Amino acid sequence: MLDKKDKALLQLLQQNAKQTNKQLALQLNLSVTAVYERIKKLEREGVITKYVALLDKEKVNKGFTVFCHIKLVQHAQDYLTKFEEEVTSLDEVLECFHVSGDYDYLLKVVVKDIKQFRSFMVNKLTTIKHIGSTQSSFSISEVKNTTQLSV
Amino acid sequence: MLDKKDKALLQLLQQNAKQTNKQLALQLNLSVTAVYERIKKLEREGVITKYVALLDKEKVNKGFTVFCHIKLVQHAQDYLTKFEEEVTSLDEVLECFHVSGDYDYLLKVVVKDIKQFRSFMVNKLTTIKHIGSTQSSFSISEVKNTTQLSV
DNA sequence: ATATTATCTGAAAAATTTTCTGAAACATAC
DNA sequence: GTATGTTTCAGAAAATTTTTCAGATAATAT
Structure with missing residues (x-):
């Protein structure tokens, strides 16, 4: 269900959701489109629930x-x-x-x-x-x- | 230091950081550039510390x-x-x-x-x-x- | 009143996301 | 072994967004 690349991708997005697909692609050894599609899938399946900005209390x-x-x-x-x-x-x-x-x-x-x-x-x-x-x-x-x- | 628009903007970004500046601009009655610059300022000042993806536990x-x-x-x-x-x-x-x-x-x-x-x-x-x-x-x-x- | 600063708008440029086409990899059935 | 379907991939093109830029407006202080 979640392979190595998915997990690595989730780690990266949990650390910084503002990275471009290009940056992610580079770190994951994938093409921009592959990253794009994996993210969409993770969103569709509800693994990623939302993207938020965190503030300084x-x-x-x-x-x-x-x-x-x-x-x-x-x-x-x-x-x-x-x-x-x-x-x-x-x-x-x-x-x-x-x-x-x-x-x-x-x-x-x-x-x-x-x-x-x-x-x-x-x-x-x-x-x-x-x-x-x-x-x-x-x-x-x-x-x-x-x-x-x-x- | 933080005016009404900044506060409204922060609320929106805390709910959904993936909104485009256009969408934000519409909700805030501002131009795209004004939103862009306000966000950059909030990032620069450290009010916004990071953007993250949240996952389903x-x-x-x-x-x-x-x-x-x-x-x-x-x-x-x-x-x-x-x-x-x-x-x-x-x-x-x-x-x-x-x-x-x-x-x-x-x-x-x-x-x-x-x-x-x-x-x-x-x-x-x-x-x-x-x-x-x-x-x-x-x-x-x-x-x-x-x-x-x-x- | 004038300079200064901050914030704004709208347009153009740059970069990114998204769509599309088709190829490679993989599994399954015949 | 070959055909078939499925999934995942890459690269190019289109659509959208971000970012930069030039100049206008508003607010503040001297």
Whole structure:
């Protein structure tokens, strides 16, 4: 399904999606058209889902990252869905995973500073129904943060 | 520093970096050249750090996400740096944050399945020196996962 | 008011993407 | 072994996009 060239191509596109097909062709020992067709195929099959620009957090005033562990009061189906809907609509929340363990959800929240985080907690997060308890840990430093899956 | 048009442009590029300047120009009520120059400026200033292709985790056999909370045995400077270096080199680790709270680090680990996770733990993670304890929670479902910062 | 700077538009040039044609490589069936 | 179909490839041509350029407009400061 994915051969060596596809995998190499995916690595390159995950690192820099702005490379021209010519540059890619050169690195992969293929013609421009071959690269073009492989990319189209990977897009068609849904292996590549989208192309995005990544921004510098600090430069757009989102330099403060917080991880929120959340427990719901109950685990009825509609409690979960309602919570998930509301949390998804918050654009300070970049990630939300339903997880195993002591807590039900793990959220990655990105704001400007601790002041904005407080405001986020008070005015947005804790106004969501059914939240039992939350435990937040602040990011002291970002050691690694990549979108690159090793294929 | 960033005006309304810049912010709108950044939103669009974070959603889809493959749009042509013509398409962007239309949405922003600008000329193609104006869009072109704004993008170049945002790149030059480092607001836009890179362009990447995002992949479907399942389709590349990375459908299993685990969050690992890690405590070090000590917090000497060189313990931290050594740990951070080693963790950064592991390509199953997409993210690593030094965090406040009970644990020192929070890792996002992505592998194929629980079997591969076990192998990652045994052969890679726990072979790193100075690790005190770890606590892992598995992702049951991915509720939200975006790279888009709201500017 | 004038110079300065930044940002804009529209046209032309350069480069890239996309389409098209046909060849090579490969597997399968007869 | 040969025919057949499929996939992948390369190279040329067409279509589109990016990039450069010249000059206009708007905003700011002296």
